[in-house]
Amino acid sequence: MDTHHPHGIRVAIADPCPMSRAGLTSWFLQEPDIQVVAEADTADSLQAIIQAYSPDIVFLTFGLDSFPCMELLEFILRNSSAPKVLLVAPRGMNLSLKARSFGAHGFIFNNESRELFVAAVRNLAERNVEYWMSDNTRKIVNKASVELNSARLTAMEKKVFAFICYNNHTIAEKLFLSEGTVRNHISSIYLRLNVKNRNEAIQLARRFGILHEMTRSEPTIEEFFEWT
Structure with a gap:
């Protein structure tokens, strides 16, 4: 165990799906050096547990509440004692580049194995990595980049x-x-991408990691939170 985490690596899980939260928690409970300190199912509960439990790492799943994920990520990381944040997204939603540009410390697809989620925790907690992705995630992201470039x-x-x-x-x-x-x-x-309609184009833009998702207009995230 890393000497900077004598009581275990403190993890918080933010996901709107109870089954997903329970699954991740179950995985991490099998590891003696990882402690799940809290779970959140909304943006405001995530803010509360960060303040109350000071986790080392937060697993932030895309789609928490209806707030734009990158805006929420940026808001969390404004705090001087902010945890490291690893963004979790569905396989067809490549948010790696956006997550990195907004300050995330890593990115992983939600269908990865238990071993890779555990590896993510340990790599972020114990190593000075600038940005973590599993080899499998990196291959998928790189393949999407090649496909986009080939469309010219x-x-x-x-x-x-x-x-x-x-x-x-x-x-x-x-x-x-x-x-x-x-x-x-x-x-x-x-024509260039060989898609037939807008829905196909949207899915492809997500996979390529370039889609600007629609955002809600009211309230702003600053109005929603009272970060003290």
Whole structure:
């Protein structure tokens, strides 16, 4: 055990699904050097347990409440005593680059093995790693990057593709384009990526890790939290 964690590595699990939380907790309880100090199913309960239990590591699952995940991640890490945060996401949702840019310490897909989740805890707690991913996760992320690059989208097509979950009018407003130009870009994107409709394009953008997810407008996360 690392000398910096004489009482075990303190872990908190933030996931909206009770079964997922119970599963992770069960996995970690099998390890003598890992202690699950608390579980959270909402953004406000996560804030409370970070303050109350000071975990070393938080497993943050994408989709906690309806807050944008990256905004929540950024908010957690503002605190000077913030824990290390490892983002957990479904297999088809590549958030590795976004998570890293917002300050996460690692990324893992939720279908990885118990051994890899345990390895994530120990690597983050005991080693000076800048950003942790399992070899399997890294392979999936790298493969998606190669596929995106091979499509040879133009710079503007990539911007449009990133906002593909929005309607054409909204995309046009965000990128200062006409709706006709947006439609032309989308047609080209479909052709280059061999997709048939918007739903397929959205799923592909998620897998490539470039999708700008829709965000809620009210309340802001600062209004929701009272971080003391």
